[in-house]
Amino acid sequence: MTDASIINKAQAWLSSNIDEKSKLEIKALLDAPDDTELIDSFYKDLEFGTGGLRGLMGVGSNRINVYTIGMATQGLANYLKLSFPGEDISLAITHDSRINNTLFAETTANVLTANGIKVKYFKEMRPTPMLSFAIRHYGCKSGVMVTASHNPKEYNGYKVYWDDGGQVVAPHDKNIITEVLKIKSIDDVNWNKNDALKEYIEEDFDLIYLNEVEKLSMSPQTNLVEKDMTIVFSPIHGASGKMVPAALNVFGFENIHVVKEQIEPDGNFPTVKYPNPEETEALDLSIKLAKEVNAELVLACDPDGDRYAAVVKNEKNEYELLNGNQTGALIIYYLLSMYREQGRLTGKQFTVSTIVTTGLLGEISKGFDVPYYDVLTGFKNIAAVILANEGKKEFIAGGEESYGFLVGDFVRDKDGVSACAIVAEIMAYYKQKGMSIIDVLAEIYMSYGFYKESLISITKKGKDGAEQIQQLMKGFRTNKPTSINGIAVSKIVDVQESKVYDMKAGTASVLDLEKSNVIQFYLEDGSKISARPSGTEPKIKYYISVNEKLPNREAYRATEASLDAKINALKKFFE
Numbered sequence: 001m002t003d004a005s006i007i008n009k010a011q012a013w014l015s016s017n018i019d020e021k022s023k024l025e026i027k028a029l030l031d032a033p034d035d036t037e038l039i040d041s042f043y044k045d046l047e048f049g050t051g052g053l054r055g056l057m058g059v060g061s062n063r064i065n066v067y068t069i070g071m072a073t074q075g076l077a078n079y080l081k082l083s084f085p086g087e088d089i090s091l092a093i094t095h096d097s098r099i100n101n102t103l104f105a106e107t108t109a110n111v112l113t114a115n116g117i118k119v120k121y122f123k124e125m126r127p128t129p130m131l132s133f134a135i136r137h138y139g140c141k142s143g144v145m146v147t148a149s150h151n152p153k154e155y156n157g158y159k160v161y162w163d164d165g166g167q168v169v170a171p172h173d174k175n176i177i178t179e180v181l182k183i184k185s186i187d188d189v190n191w192n193k194n195d196a197l198k199e200y201i202e203e204d205f206d207l208i209y210l211n212e213v214e215k216l217s218m219s220p221q222t223n224l225v226e227k228d229m230t231i232v233f234s235p236i237h238g239a240s241g242k243m244v245p246a247a248l249n250v251f252g253f254e255n256i257h258v259v260k261e262q263i264e265p266d267g268n269f270p271t272v273k274y275p276n277p278e279e280t281e282a283l284d285l286s287i288k289l290a291k292e293v294n295a296e297l298v299l300a301c302d303p304d305g306d307r308y309a310a311v312v313k314n315e316k317n318e319y320e321l322l323n324g325n326q327t328g329a330l331i332i333y334y335l336l337s338m339y340r341e342q343g344r345l346t347g348k349q350f351t352v353s354t355i356v357t358t359g360l361l362g363e364i365s366k367g368f369d370v371p372y373y374d375v376l377t378g379f380k381n382i383a384a385v386i387l388a389n390e391g392k393k394e395f396i397a398g399g400e401e402s403y404g405f406l407v408g409d410f411v412r413d414k415d416g417v418s419a420c421a422i423v424a425e426i427m428a429y430y431k432q433k434g435m436s437i438i439d440v441l442a443e444i445y446m447s448y449g450f451y452k453e454s455l456i457s458i459t460k461k462g463k464d465g466a467e468q469i470q471q472l473m474k475g476f477r478t479n480k481p482t483s484i485n486g487i488a489v490s491k492i493v494d495v496q497e498s499k500v501y502d503m504k505a506g507t508a509s510v511l512d513l514e515k516s517n518v519i520q521f522y523l524e525d526g527s528k529i530s531a532r533p534s535g536t537e538p539k540i541k542y543y544i545s546v547n548e549k550l551p552n553r554e555a556y557r558a559t560e561a562s563l564d565a566k567i568n569a570l571k572k573f574f575e
Helices: 004-014 022-033 038-043 068-084 103-113 127-139 174-183 207-216 220-227 243-250 281-295 326-343 360-366 380-389 417-431 439-449 460-480 553-574
Strands: 052-056 090-095 117-123 142-146 155-162 200-201 229-234 256-258 296-303 308-315 319-322 350-355 372-375 394-400 404-407 452-461 487-494 499-502 507-510 519-525 530-534 539-548
Touching: 004 022, 004 038, 004 404, 022 038, 022 174, 022 319, 038 200, 038 460, 052 068, 068 142, 068 155, 068 174, 068 350, 090 103, 090 127, 090 256, 090 350, 103 117, 103 142, 103 155, 117 127, 127 155, 127 417, 155 553, 207 243, 207 308, 207 417, 220 417, 229 243, 229 281, 243 256, 243 417, 281 296, 281 308, 296 417, 308 417, 308 539, 319 326, 326 350, 326 394, 326 404, 326 417, 326 439, 350 360, 360 372, 360 439, 380 394, 404 417, 417 439, 439 553, 452 553, 460 519, 460 530, 460 539, 539 553
Parallel strands: 090 117, 090 142, 117 200, 229 256, 229 296, 350 372, 350 394
Antiparallel strands: 052 155, 142 155, 296 308, 308 319, 394 404, 452 539, 487 499, 487 519, 499 507, 519 530, 530 539
């Protein structure tokens, strides 16, 4: 029997001032013989997380719709007015290609202007990094990117940014949540839009952004020599279809083939199961085209253009998808090598990555005597380090294992557009030296260790699934494993409890890192497993990292096979 509180909440929505279509949908949920969808739609209010909103689209308090978008935006508007009393407040908005994105972006703009906040609204959809840059360029106090990133087509939401161009961090994230929680009903939202406060960002802004991208090139002459290098690109039906080819062009590359079946923005993502470049299946059409044109490099971005993927030819002349850790290592190694070669390493540079990303990035940085910061998962934490060092040290690059990277600091979020251009330059630079990308990776592994990573993502459905995941994390804390897959656990880092447990000594020390629901297991053979529940859906992720020394180039594949065997054994343990 359905809980009375859920029925009462659904009835309250039904009697509120919502549109007739939504009312019919609620009535259908109430009359349905199976109450699963009713419960999941109304058992709680959709959480405004530390980065914004994300969830399934539909009617109800636990769904993304114009009303939950409006309520969240009213809370954001209230916080902006509290934060900047008496000031002229403006906010930038854009969106990607998802279903209802124009509707949700317009709803956000309408509520903000109703509250006296000026809106700089992109006339056409644009990638996330351009929203981040626009905030800084126009001196906005905040920004909203309407997207659900690489989630399936049923999802939508938005990410909230602050005046530095980064996603909101403490104290603003928690303070915005506090204001959002004060909005108890649809009637608490000011829906009386003021179009006079809305100003469009026109297409000429693209050139301003591309001018900054062009400055990132470390070897423009090499790019000109290799201007005919064959590159395939796919925006996977997203917002980067125009900007990535333009970025490649300003770097000097001219022979670019865009996957025609995926160039048009389409929130149904008709050619893929998931619009996620981490998934090999999402790149099938790109690789098919690459074979037809004999491409040397394949690039792809997710729908909002903040993540990217790269596919290269290996020694068997087969196309091989590089993971985010590999492309991150290539970028860090290339940039630091070029900085050293050009005499630009002054001791005042730094790199950043997250605690679930490969330790290889830190090892490379250490090898160049460049300070390296390890932060919590989420690019907002990387942006916070950039902001803290602004005017003191130069940020070279940083990123996450999940195919997100940033070079330079004019953007303060993942930038798949500029990352694609940098990866193409890396390919061209080492091609001139007679080296393949696999050769470069081997060079890195021989110097700093052969690291390999994998991710297990286990999804549980609905309310029960979320509770199961919480119990699983609780179990790790109350019954700390002393061995995993027969290998002794040497150390456990509990970020939530701010503790580091030395399992051999039986001691605990304090961890100097902001609290987050993450547990990391360090094994005696050098392996590391990080367990983290997803913040947006009932899912738990296990990040597995193993490493060995690569003795020589010839041992590349044999060592990789050994690492794969370790990873597969650990996967079975957690699955």
